[in-house]
Amino acid sequence: MIRWLRALEAVVRRDILRFFKQTSRLVSAVVRPALWLLVFAAGFQNVLGVSITPPYETYIPYDVYMTPGLLGMVLLFQGMQSSLSLVFDREVGLLRLLLTSPFPRAYLLFVKLVAGTILGVVQALVFLAIARLAGVDLPDSAFLTVVPALVIGGFTLASLGLLLSVYVKRLENYAGAMNFVIFPSFFFSTALYPLWKISESGAVWIVHVAQINPFTSVVEMIRFALYGQMAWQPTAITLLAGILAFLMAARGYDPQKGMLGSKSQD
Amino acid sequence: MPPALSIDRLVKRYGPLVALDAISFSVEPGQVAALLGPNGAGKTTLFQILTGLFVADSGHVSLLGVDVARDPVAALRQLGIVFQQSALDPDLTARQNLIFHGGLHGLSRGDAAARADAWLREFGLADGASKPCRQLSGGMKRRVELARALMTDPALILLDEPTQGLDPKSRKELVETVFSLARGRGLSVLWATHLVGEVVDADVVIVLDHGTIVGQGTAPHLLAQTGTATLEDAFLALTAPIEGGNLA
Numbered sequence: 326m327i328r329w330l331r332a333l334e335a336v337v338r339r340d341i342l343r344f345f346k347q348t349s350r351l352v353s354a355v356v357r358p359a360l361w362l363l364v365f366a367a368g369f370q371n372v373l374g375v376s377i378t379p380p381y382e383t384y385i386p387y388d389v390y391m392t393p394g395l396l397g398m399v400l401l402f403q404g405m406q407s408s409l410s411l412v413f414d415r416e417v418g419l420l421r422l423l424l425t426s427p428f429p430r431a432y433l434l435f436v437k438l439v440a441g442t443i444l445g446v447v448q449a450l451v452f453l454a455i456a457r458l459a460g461v462d463l464p465d466s467a468f469l470t471v472v473p474a475l476v477i478g479g480f481t482l483a484s485l486g487l488l489l490s491v492y493v494k495r496l497e498n499y500a501g502a503m504n505f506v507i508f509p510s511f512f513f514s515t516a517l518y519p520l521w522k523i524s525e526s527g528a529v530w531i532v533h534v535a536q537i538n539p540f541t542s543v544v545e546m547i548r549f550a551l552y553g554q555m556a557w558q559p560t561a562i563t564l565l566a567g568i569l570a571f572l573m574a575a576r577g578y579d580p581q582k583g584m585l586g587s588k589s590q591d
Numbered sequence: 592m593p594p595a596l597s598i599d600r601l602v603k604r605y606g607p608l609v610a611l612d613a614i615s616f617s618v619e620p621g622q623v624a625a626l627l628g629p630n631g632a633g634k635t636t637l638f639q640i641l642t643g644l645f646v647a648d649s650g651h652v653s654l655l656g657v658d659v660a661r662d663p664v665a666a667l668r669q670l671g672i673v674f675q676q677s678a679l680d681p682d683l684t685a686r687q688n689l690i691f692h693g694g695l696h697g698l699s700r701g702d703a704a705a706r707a708d709a710w711l712r713e714f715g716l717a718d719g720a721s722k723p724c725r726q727l728s729g730g731m732k733r734r735v736e737l738a739r740a741l742m743t744d745p746a747l748i749l750l751d752e753p754t755q756g757l758d759p760k761s762r763k764e765l766v767e768t769v770f771s772l773a774r775g776r777g778l779s780v781l782w783a784t785h786l787v788g789e790v791v792d793a794d795v796v797i798v799l800d801h802g803t804i805v806g807q808g809t810a811p812h813l814l815a816q817t818g819t820a821t822l823e824d825a826f827l828a829l830t831a832p833i834e835g836g837n838l839a
Contacts, residue, residue: 331697332696334700335691336695342687419680421642421644422672422678422692425642426696428664
């Protein structure tokens, strides 16, 4: 058992070490959502009247509505980053090293997810602190109550990233793939606007897409968790999506399927 | 004592192409076995099966009696691998790379660090240990990878064309290091290469061509079999196209 934890620790440590060596990544992880918060919340404060829907009990300013979406965005970017790091590992040969360690393959992939989740949760909490400092009105208890939601959301988005890394073989293809995942996930969700607002404007198809988008569930789960409330359905959907993505990714990395590296004969 | 490595009628196909055609051989404990083969012979496929990255269509591989397909985790624990392509985290130092690997094999951080330091010293890498690996020379990187493969006390070391891309001096040093380790510590080695000069001192030479074993035995045995004077000529004779390769 202790051997398993040591392998976990080694992978987590390496990912954290790499994270802090990449200063640009460190900065953008915090600046990106902060910029969104600043610019969008200021610009749309009076444009979007957000009416009272649970978990909110009163009229709320737009920055409060937007914060869960941005927390989700932090997790989403980290999820994509951790899968990017897997593609990087494949290119520098370290994926082979990881997968030839004496542990079951699924565990080794799970360990990578844990590392990605930890990094995501920490970044999200840092952003939450920034949002509070910037004057976003959230309860103090939010820092505690949101953690389980961040863990589940971070795990699911890292799983989806892992699944993506099965299919995206080369580093240079990655930017395109990330745009295809990140922006649709973010815009076709409740991150920026509530669903009733969209259906009011008549774009029913967007509502349908947003409803089946797992990122919507992540955002709603976080939204309720900030107020210490449990959103059962979004949590269940998020968990289900995460587990499914992980199982599919583990299958994709199965040597029988030969998805690993090239099929070169020599 | 079971053989360090035993391969029994191993078959691997990629569609219609037969990459490995029922090959069998074994490596006894303490032996250095050379796996010689031209490019495309099936060496890398074999290594991918040995390391559990691919699964064979049929046949068996066992490491110290442990079946690789049945218990890959126990088998991998016995194995030290130097991959054909370098596999180091370029942003981490040599020492950090080694400690990371120790962790992946379930060593405690203290233990991994002590082993990393000992092996880096043994290989004359103590100076470079604190530099990011991307700054190391090709020869140094290879030695770091060899140190990494050795730090978990494996029963068998797999070397997949480890001298590829090295200059002649680094190449010679690496060959000498591996042979002296094998002789001094009783390490079993399977060394895949197409450079015959590297493995003339091997205890057993296995010549692989188009997925079949075309020659197997000690160097003198292969010379006698092919009626040649050097291992290089024997290798060329054994891997020559059929019509021109009717020997002796």
